[in-house]
Structure formats: C-alpha cells, structure tokens
Amino acid sequence: MSLIPVTILTGFLGSGKTTLLNRILKEQHGHKVAVIENEFGEAGIDNELLVQEEGEQIIEMNNGCICCTVRGDLVRILGELAARRRNGSANFERVIIETTGLADPAPVAQTFFVDEEISQTYLLDAIVTLVDAKHAMAQLDEHHEAQEQVGFADRILLSKTDLVSVDEVRALEQRLLRMNARAPITAAHFGQAPIDQLLDIRGFNLNAILEIEPDFLTDVDHEHDDDVSSLVSRAERPFDAARLEDFFGAILRIYGTHLMRYKGVIAVAGLDPRVVLQGVHMLMGTEAGSSWKEGEPRHSRIVFIGKQLPRDVLVQGLEQCLAAAA
Numbered sequence: 395m396s397l398i399p400v401t402i403l404t405g406f407l408g409s410g411k412t413t414l415l416n417r418i419l420k421e422q423h424g425h426k427v428a429v430i431e432n433e434f435g436e437a438g439i440d441n442e443l444l445v446q447e448e449g450e451q452i453i454e455m456n457n458g459c460i461c462c463t464v465r466g467d468l469v470r471i472l473g474e475l476a477a478r479r480r481n482g483s484a485n486f487e488r489v490i491i492e493t494t495g496l497a498d499p500a501p502v503a504q505t506f507f508v509d510e511e512i513s514q515t516y517l518l519d520a521i522v523t524l525v526d527a528k529h530a531m532a533q534l535d536e537h538h539e540a541q542e543q544v545g546f547a548d549r550i551l552l553s554k555t556d557l558v559s560v561d562e563v564r565a566l567e568q569r570l571l572r573m574n575a576r577a578p579i580t581a582a583h584f585g586q587a588p589i590d591q592l593l594d595i596r597g598f599n600l601n602a603i604l605e606i607e608p609d610f611l612t613d614v615d616h617e618h619d620d621d622v623s624s625l626v627s628r629a630e631r632p633f634d635a636a637r638l639e640d641f642f643g644a645i646l647r648i649y650g651t652h653l654m655r656y657k658g659v660i661a662v663a664g665l666d667p668r669v670v671l672q673g674v675h676m677l678m679g680t681e682a683g684s685s686w687k688e689g690e691p692r693h694s695r696i697v698f699i700g701k702q703l704p705r706d707v708l709v710q711g712l713e714q715c716l717a718a719a720a
C-alpha cells in the first residue's frame with residue numbers, strides 16, 4: 395500500500411491557518427482530507443470555525459501543544475486513523491495537521507521518521523508555513539517558535555499582505571529568504587493559494603533538513619516562551635454588545651501588545667447568530683457565525699493567549715459586560 399501523504403500546516407498565532415484550511419475543505423478539488431487540529435488552551439474554538447462536509451474527519455487535540463505534551467496523542471491518532479482507513483470506516487487519502495501557532499514544527503516532523511509504525515504508513519509531504527505580513531517582523535524578533543516555523547517551511551504563504559505596503563512585503567520577503575532560501579514564498583489573501591502548490595509537493599527533504607539541523611532526528615529538546623499562557627473565559631449569560639465593544643476597545647489600547655491571540659464564540663443579547671470574535675494584538679474583528687439551534691444553551695467561550703495576561707482584568711471586565719439577567 396502506498397504511503398499516506400501528510401501536510402503540516404504551521405504558522406504563528408493568528409497567521410491564517412484555519413482560514414486556509416477552511417478554504418481547502420470547501421473547495422471541490424477531489425482530495426479526501428482528514429484533518430488533525432491542535433489548539434493551545436483547553437477549549438478549542440477552531441473546531442467550531444471549521445466547515446465540515448459530510449464524511450470528513452476532523453480530530454481535535456486540545457490538551458496541550460502538539461510539539462511536546464501531545465506528541466504521544468499524535469502517534470495514537472495517526473495509528474487509529476490508519477486502522478480505520480484499512481477497515482473501511484474512514485475514507486481519506488491525505489492528512490493535514492494544523493499545529494498551534496506556538497508549535498515548533500521540528501518535533502512534529504520528527505514523528506514521521508522516528509516512529510516506526512508511523513513511518514511505514516505515512517509520508518511527510520511538506521511543511522507549509524503561514525506568515526502574517528502585518529505582525530511577522532515583530533513575531534520573528536520575539537519568538538523562537540516563529541523562526542523555527544519559517545526555518546522548517548517547504549512552502550511559505552504570506553497572509554494579510556492587504557494590511558501592509560508593498561515595501562513592507564518586500565522587506566519581509568527578504569528577511570524570510572535569508573532565513574530559508576529553500577521555500578518558495580507566495581501571497582495568500584485569506585487563504586487563496588492554488589491547491590497544487592500545497593498538497594502533493596513532496597517538499598520535505600530529510601537530507602536538506604539534516605544539513606541545516608544535524609540533530610534533527612535525535613534532538614528532543616525545544617524551547618517555548620515560558621511566560622506565554624492562555625486563559626479561557628466562559629459565560630452562560632449573553633453579553634451586552636455595547637459593553638463588550640467598549641471593554642475590548644479599552645483592553646486592546648492598554649494590553650494590545652500582550653494579547654498575542656484571542657478568539658471567541660459569543661452569545662450576544664438580542665442577536666440570533668453567534669458572534670465570532672478574533673484578534674491578534676490591536677487588530678480585532680467580529681463576524682456573524684452560525685445561528686444557535688433551538689433549545690441549545692447559548693454559552694460563550696473566549697480564549698486569550700498572551701504574555702503576562704492581565705487575568706483579573708479580563709475575568710472581571712468580561713463579567714461586567716454580561717447583559718442584565720432577564
């Protein structure tokens with residue numbers, strides 16, 4: 395049996411991985427894809443944001459970062475998927491793994507070479523890295539993980555080029571090229587990139603990696619920023635839209651630099667659809683999500699990931715934004 399190709403989709407927090415994945419899942423390209431989705435923080439939001447067609451496999455891994463604590467889970471899930479494929483209960487031809495924005499892709503890639511069963515079933519096709527044109531310069535300065543994601547990329551896709559000037563894009567491309575001359579760089583506006591540049595590209599070349607990182611297969615240590623943490627806020631009562639807007643306006647002004655990523659699925663009083671809120675530092679957006687189902691509890695969840703998170707301010711502030719009890 396031929397090996398099952400695997401694409402590792404990586405990129406720093408908020409760089410557009412889920413947006414790209416959604417595009418791949420929606421497009422009629424004839425590829426049957428199983429998705430493994432890893433999120434930082436105990437409450438997965440991305441899973442709610444992904445479109446799921448009938449028969450697609452989307453598996454969530456939320457108990458930690460895929461590159462360290464949940465690597466055992468990854469091996470187990472890949473093993474189970476392969477077994478289900480063999481016995482006909484799952485129908486897919488390839489796997490895409492979306493890592494957390496804080497994952498170092500090296501240990502994830504390593505899994506496909508060091509675990510015997512996995513390496514006999516799967517083939518690491520490529521590491522595709524999203525780079526957020528608006529925030530990448532600062533992220534690359536500050537975060538080792540962002541550098542590793544670029545360094546290991548077989549393809550680099552630039553998101554959010556619409557938010558910066560042509561000169562800024564050029565300067566970023568130069569920097570990325572200096573960090574990784576192997577990976578072609580293309581722009582991907584809201585995940586728009588030709589599918590044949592992403593899948594089946596046989597981009598991952600172990601020999602090339604071993605030249606850059608001779609310890610790739612044996613090195614199990616990798617670093618994380620210790621002061622990055624996550625906070626999940628839950629609410630069972632709907633929010634008041636105006637209060638919530640004022641609150642986010644205020645915390646972004648004061649703590650925007652600390653808030654590396656935040657996203658929420660929110661119930662707002664008087665509104666039928668869920669409100670999906672997303673942001674990276676000062677840049678925040680909201681959009682209408684799916685409608686709540688009849689009788690479904692309208693519970694909200696907001697996840698924050700950041701440095702020195704102002705926990706009390708966030709928890710108490712959000713509490714103040716709830717609509718008055720009916």
Ligand SMILES: Nc1nc2c(ncn2[C@@H]2O[C@H](COP(=O)(O)OP(=O)(O)OP(=O)(O)O)[C@@H](O)[C@H]2O)c(=O)[nH]1
Nearest residue numbers: 406407408409410411412413495553554583584672
């Ligand atoms: N302006 C602009 N916004 C984009 C683009 N691509 C993605 N976004 C927005 O950026 C935000 C983050 O996108 P996601 O796809 O959720 O990013 P992600 O990498 O999956 O985020 P994490 O998994 O939390 O790390 C969303 O609000 C997207 O709509 C783009 O090309 N331009």
